Amino acid sequence: MGANGTNENQPQFRFKAGALAEALEVLDEMLRSLAAQTGEMAFVRAANALYQQPGGRPVINDEGLIEEARWLLQRGKAKSLNQALRKVAATVSDGDGIRSIAERLRRKMRADEKIDPRNSFSG
Structure with a gap:
């Protein structure tokens, strides 16, 4: 880089x-x-x-959902991270995919925490 x-x-x-x-x-x-x-x-x-779409799944921008889950947790609207993620997932799911959406959000949150410079020790 x-x-x-x-x-x-x-x-x-x-x-x-x-x-x-x-x-x-x-x-x-x-x-x-x-x-x-x-x-x-x-x-x-x-x-x-030249005109074909790239292969693979399209990227889903979940940043807003993750922020909402953090907000629910910080404000005490959810008792746990899991409950916050499930509440947010329920707002965008058709009913069957709440658990999978919550897990996708959890994975993205973990990935963000791993690369967030605020979470690393800089000596």
Whole structure:
């Protein structure tokens, strides 16, 4: 990591609004042209991949739910962390997933605590 918190090994690109879409169109045209000229399907696959969503599960932003659970616990509205997490989970669950949502929130809270510099000893 660099001094400004960026990864120095990866190029940093800044696009104005609409410029990225325009760049993708140009790249798409170039790849499809190369495919037509060479007969290589790899260029067609690369052009198609430009517009695909990334694989894996989408990231769920639970920061607001975690803050709400902390608030419930700090204000005495919940007697335990588990109760606070279950209360918050019940507000966003369809009824069947309360336990799994509460566990997801608990895992994220633990992960945040492990990387939070306020929780580390700095000598």
